Amino acid sequence: MIEVLVSEKLVVRVPCAVIEHNGKVLAGQRSAALSFPLQWEFPGGKLEKGETDEEGLVREIREELNVEIEIIHKLPVTTKDQGWREIVLVPFVCQLATLDITLTEHEQILWLDPEDLPSLDWTEADLSVIQDYYDYLSVKK
Numbered sequence: 787m788i789e790v791l792v793s794e795k796l797v798v799r800v801p802c803a804v805i806e807h808n809g810k811v812l813a814g815q816r817s818a819a820l821s822f823p824l825q826w827e828f829p830g831g832k833l834e835k836g837e838t839d840e841e842g843l844v845r846e847i848r849e850e851l852n853v854e855i856e857i858i859h860k861l862p863v864t865t866k867d868q869g870w871r872e873i874v875l876v877p878f879v880c881q882l883a884t885l886d887i888t889l890t891e892h893e894q895i896l897w898l899d900p901e902d903l904p905s906l907d908w909t910e911a912d913l914s915v916i917q918d919y920y921d922y923l924s925v926k927k
């Protein structure tokens with residue numbers, strides 16, 4: 787008898803920040819040397835052991851942008867199946883608690899009007915995040 791081993795898929799939880807400041811939203815361009823090269827994302831990253839989404843996000847933003855953030859609102863979780871793993875993107879609307887951004891990982895950042903967000907080449911999972919952010923803005927008004 788042939789046994790087929792179906793292994794559990796790796797699930798990677800990635801909190802990310804939709805950072806608002808003066809009516810604009812921050813988009814980060816991924817490094818050419820990383821996965822999804824030169825695509826645009828909301829800054830954030832994989833959790834370390836024992837971290838909550840919020841703790842991991844604050845740490846990642848500190849590491850990537852050298853700023854402190856205040857978390858305002860959690861948006862719906864969205865997933866991206868990459869075949870060998872599933873990325874679970876956990877987006878939070880955030881504001882800056884400190885102002886001087888220094889980039890350590892991204893190629894560049896842009897501050898965009900919310901309606902201009904779709905003009906960039908985002909990672910696939912972020913298209914849902916942008917839509918969910920629009921839904922959040924329309925309810926807030």
Ligand SMILES: Nc1nc2c([nH]c(=O)n2[C@H]2C[C@H](O)[C@@H](COP(=O)(O)OP(=O)(O)OP(=O)(O)O)O2)c(=O)[nH]1
Pocket residue numbers: 800801802820821822826827828829830831832866873875909910911912
């Ligand atoms: N931070 C962030 N990551 C995203 C977004 N959309 C999206 O698909 N991702 C993916 C890219 C990465 O594979 C993963 C985040 O992990 P990471 O920030 O540690 O990046 P990495 O290149 O070192 O990770 P990896 O793909 O090499 O495992 O989630 C997003 O909007 N923000």
